[in-house]
Amino acid sequence: MKKTLVLVTLFILPIVIYLFFASGITNFGRLATLTENVSEIDFATNDVSLEGKITVLGFLGKDVDNKKGNAFNLNQKIYKRFNEFNDFQFVMVMPKGTEQDVEELKKELEQLADIGKWNFVYGDEDDINRIFRSLKTNLSLDGNLSTPYVFIVDKNRVLRGRDDDEDEGVKYGFDTSSVADLNNKMEDDIKIILAEYRMALKKNNADRPK
Incomplete structure (x- = not known):
């Protein structure tokens, strides 16, 4: 009886614990779907x-100099950690x-990281x-067509975001003026969505006929 108990403790219990947590990750480790059919650029x-891309979408507005701090926060806390994916x-x-101001911003960002996956597109107000x-x-653009918030848009x-955030309830975006928001929430959510696609890719590969 003692031998059986030892065997259960050493071998079976760890497997049960692993399956429990693995199941939890599969079932709950997903970002909520908040809005479908985001307009294409x-x-x-x-x-x-x-x-076809996992996108961090932002709106820096007309006053680029005023949003440099936001761009640097985003670059250091998010971009540098995930740009190789x-x-x-x-x-x-x-x-x-704003093209000339953006070129100046890009030169400054280039001193901190390879900015090959920073894309700037230019449109009119409409x-x-x-x-x-x-x-x-539930957010809005200011008079300069900017917001400190950035958004995760899937392929x-x-x-994508949170529908049960402890602070905001539904969390649509992430405040680039808050290092805590980037570190404590956005980084985790980027990890989750990248893991979603990795798991989907593995499943597709496993399901292909040999």
């Missing part, structure tokens, strides 16, 4: 697209006329408002 002149990108939707409204959030142009 069809006005981009540099072939940037939301379709395939199909991952940043897209900043900018007002036309374009920018259309993209932002399609997110259907199917679906806004």
Whole structure:
């Protein structure tokens, strides 16, 4: 009897615990679907697209200098940790006329990281408002067509986030002026969505006929 108990403790119990936590990750480790059919960036002149990419979508607005701190926070806390993943990108939707200011920002960001997956697209006010409204959030753009919040859009142009956030209830975006929000919430949510796609890829590969 004692030998049986020892064997159960040493071998079977760890397996049961593993299966419990693995099941929990599979069932609950997913980001909520908040808004489907986010508008595609069809006005981009540099072939940037939301379709088929995991995108961090942002709106820096007309006053680029005023949003440099937000961009640096995002670059250091999120971009540098995840930019090596395939199909991952940043897209900043900018007002036309900010091209020169953006070039200056890119030069400063380049001193901190390879910015190959930072994409800037330029549209008029109607374009920018259309993209932002399609997110259907409880947030808004200011008079400069900017917001400190960025958004996670998946490969199917679906806004992903939290529907049970302890602070906000439904959490549509992440405040780039708050290092705590980036560190404590956005980093975790990026990890989750990347894990979702990795698991889906493994499943698809396993399901293919040999």
